[in-house]
Amino acid sequence: MKNQSLYILLLLTVLLCCQSLAAQELSVKSLEYIPNDAAAASYETQMQDVNGNYAGVVKVYIALDGVQFEGGGVLKQEKRGMGEYWVWMAQGSNRLKVRAPGFLPLEVSFRAYEEVNIVKSKLTYKLVITVPKGEGVQKQKLTLRYTPADAIVVIDDKIIQGINGVYENELPVGDHSYMVMSAGYGTDKGTFSLLPDTPKRLLVELEKQQTATVSTPVVQPVQPVSSPVQTTTSPSVPSSSQTTGSNRPFTVNGVSFNMVYVEGGTFTMGATSEQRKDAFKDEKPAHSVTLSSYYIGETEVTQALWQAVMGENPSNFKGDLQRPVEEVSWEDCQKFIEKLNRMTGQQFRLPTEAQWEYAARGGSKSRGYKYSGSNDLGSVAWYTDNSGSNTHPVKTKQPNELGIYDMSGNVWEWCQDWYGTYSSGAQTNPTGAYSGSYRVIRGGSRDFNARICRSSFRARNPPSNRGRILGLRLSL
Numbered sequence: 001m002k003n004q005s006l007y008i009l010l011l012l013t014v015l016l017c018c019q020s021l022a023a024q025e026l027s028v029k030s031l032e033y034i035p036n037d038a039a040a041a042s043y044e045t046q047m048q049d050v051n052g053n054y055a056g057v058v059k060v061y062i063a064l065d066g067v068q069f070e071g072g073g074v075l076k077q078e079k080r081g082m083g084e085y086w087v088w089m090a091q092g093s094n095r096l097k098v099r100a101p102g103f104l105p106l107e108v109s110f111r112a113y114e115e116v117n118i119v120k121s122k123l124t125y126k127l128v129i130t131v132p133k134g135e136g137v138q139k140q141k142l143t144l145r146y147t148p149a150d151a152i153v154v155i156d157d158k159i160i161q162g163i164n165g166v167y168e169n170e171l172p173v174g175d176h177s178y179m180v181m182s183a184g185y186g187t188d189k190g191t192f193s194l195l196p197d198t199p200k201r202l203l204v205e206l207e208k209q210q211t212a213t214v215s216t217p218v219v220q221p222v223q224p225v226s227s228p229v230q231t232t233t234s235p236s237v238p239s240s241s242q243t244t245g246s247n248r249p250f251t252v253n254g255v256s257f258n259m260v261y262v263e264g265g266t267f268t269m270g271a272t273s274e275q276r277k278d279a280f281k282d283e284k285p286a287h288s289v290t291l292s293s294y295y296i297g298e299t300e301v302t303q304a305l306w307q308a309v310m311g312e313n314p315s316n317f318k319g320d321l322q323r324p325v326e327e328v329s330w331e332d333c334q335k336f337i338e339k340l341n342r343m344t345g346q347q348f349r350l351p352t353e354a355q356w357e358y359a360a361r362g363g364s365k366s367r368g369y370k371y372s373g374s375n376d377l378g379s380v381a382w383y384t385d386n387s388g389s390n391t392h393p394v395k396t397k398q399p400n401e402l403g404i405y406d407m408s409g410n411v412w413e414w415c416q417d418w419y420g421t422y423s424s425g426a427q428t429n430p431t432g433a434y435s436g437s438y439r440v441i442r443g444g445s446r447d448f449n450a451r452i453c454r455s456s457f458r459a460r461n462p463p464s465n466r467g468r469i470l471g472l473r474l475s476l
Helices: 002-022 273-278 303-310 330-344 353-360
Strands: 027-033 056-061 068-070 074-081 084-089 095-099 106-109 124-130 139-147 152-155 158-160 166-172 174-181 187-194 200-205 248-252 255-262 265-269 287-291 294-297 412-418 439-442 458-461
Touching (some): 027 106, 139 174, 139 187, 152 166, 174 200, 187 200, 248 330, 255 303, 255 353, 294 353, 303 330, 353 412, 353 439, 412 458
Parallel strands (some): 056 124
Antiparallel strands (some): 027 124, 074 084, 095 106, 152 158, 174 187, 255 294, 412 439
């Protein structure tokens, strides 16, 4: 009996050793603080510990499924997308243990990264973990059937070759992306997960495209009147009599830019039907807004224009002056506009939040798109899937219905308004909350996903904050 027990113990020891030898090691590629990321501060996603202190958020990027996070400071974890996990950690936390199936546990010490050191309240961090490639990576079989049989199939951003409408292969366990497209048909794209013990079958049938008339939402033009009725008034909002029906070009110190005419009208602002389940609470309730006519920048303010006015370029992403200016606060924008107005004799300003959204939706020419100018974000925006984490020159994507560029993606755009909650009542020329701690930013940016780049998405930032994702667009 004693010999049998020793044998079992020896066998278990050997099995554990073999398991350890088979398991591979994860490694930390980077850990950094993300300025101006509101994930930890937004009331939609913020969390408090047992002492009432607000947590920080660590966004973990790892190409594996079933990952667990441990540590004395971990309050909650949540999978937010393909290869992306959010981990809420108590203020002062400095260690995180990462456990993934088939890999040795990874201990991450925040103190090893001088920029981070410890988790701080309401701040957001980015942790990128490298998964080794090789025989130790567990795989599972994928069978993808698609029609038409000659469609182009993309798996994880790589074009693959199927046979007679069927693609079969073994891929690493975890999350993957796919896209199937063909001339004369629609495009189907999405994500899928491969589990260790279950083969995956996918069926994609593209629909043949038909020529159809696109219906345009009914927009009621605002007629010029001497004393328009307004629920909120502001001298910064021009009446419709101050604008004409054509675009206006300007040149400052040799740098030209255009202001696009936006005919006034009535529209529904906020979580409209095309936004579906992507809408956040602060986009509700959807409500009626009437605006007088105005002008808005054809593009975001470029580095060239900022430099022509201010004599310097604060941007992080230099090399092409047609890139949008960034690293500018709301307060910096006010100084820029004040100087621009002295140089031109005009009354430029930041758009109100309502003006920004109306223009992003296409104004009186709106076709009801989810993003500014299209339901296909990649055709109109530089965002996390195509930007390479860089800003790009303006006017390199398609414009929206009004001929305005980059209102989705590239850089966030400051609005004039203080951030506040919506009400259900109809409004005319609203100018936002009367006071607050945050100014509104709109449009998403190069480092944000599709949900954030929607025309109705709202975000906020302290007016003194600067960041590589913060820019502006003019209004007149």
